[in-house]
Amino acid sequence: MTDVRTERSSAAGQPTGKRQGKRERLLAAAIELLHQEGVERTTLADIAHRAEVPVGGVYYYFKTKEDVVTAVIEAHAAEVRASLADIEHRHGSPKDRLKALVDQFASRNELIAEFGCPLGTICSELDKRHVETSPAAVLMRLPIAWMEEQYRALGCDDADELALELMAAYEGSALLANTMRDPSILTGAARRINRGIDAL
Amino acid sequence: MTDVRTERSSAAGQPTGKRQGKRERLLAAAIELLHQEGVERTTLADIAHRAEVPVGGVYYYFKTKEDVVTAVIEAHAAEVRASLADIEHRHGSPKDRLKALVDQFASRNELIAEFGCPLGTICSELDKRHVETSPAAVLMRLPIAWMEEQYRALGCDDADELALELMAAYEGSALLANTMRDPSILTGAARRINRGIDAL
DNA sequence: GTCTATAAATCGATAGAC
């Protein structure tokens, strides 16, 4: 639906200097499809087709489907880390930083009402593959640990609980907004969360 | 793992009087597996095997896999309705009723940390089947509408928002508890929610 | 190094035996 072309013709550190952005296209397609269609319902053929890459050719860039999932998780983690670093760079006070994160959440309300939170849905789905430690759990811990830092900088003793509460409020609202297909559930949640931050 | 045998040898309104509890066993197995393994990962063979019914025999009791899913949703809805009716019967005041619901949530913390909220996970997963109105959305609306009634009886103008907030806090905490495999996230959430109800 | 053709396995569903 949306055009996610992060093309960069023959750049980056590939061994041979003869690569177009095929791996990047496959990864971008996988990120979209795993979010919109779900991990289990997305086939490698779907990914290859959206990336405009030959169907069997996926296995040249990824060993297995689980490798694709791992790459998607790492891409999400990199994006979250970059977002948090950007917020830290743009805002000095912990309160402003927390509210900037809430604002950033709010900028994707329509997408989340349609397909759910990218982090939340993938965590929920990957939990069903009973691996010891879910590889998606790191995605959740990134923003939570960061929020805990901010709350701690504000002098809150229960910084860990406040961070969990904020994330839970957001993820729960994302689930309800997605289930009811109603983005306004997320705007209401953002308003309440911001009010709580101001009242600290 | 847990024994869900709602056996009732040849009862209920079947056309012929010659039915053991096979359909009931299949439904009970489906309820468990859809929760623990997920909708997409659960096969009809898995369900038949857990119900100790011949593999192909599922199709005598259910037309298609989607029919099984529909039956599971309806079973969940019936259970939720029964729980809410029971709470209304046992408690007179809206505050006590809301807190009784939170207590009931809390009684399943370990199960939820292991497999997620049965309602939340099925809503999240079924949303990926882009049907107009998700059949699982009714599951979410049942407790939300009921909570809204209680808040309205307490004289809250923003009863709808309070109900959404409570449900979101619970579902978000369930997702985090499941992702981190930590039931204490749910006990912390329940404590906060109860505090909010008392402060009304 | 890249991709086509195909193997191997799995799953939903059906036809028909008992």
Next chain:
DNA sequence: GTCTATCGATTTATAGAC
């Protein structure tokens, strides 16, 4: 009415051609 045997479609993965 109940269930066995099997079909057809799909999907992951590989072997090997170019």
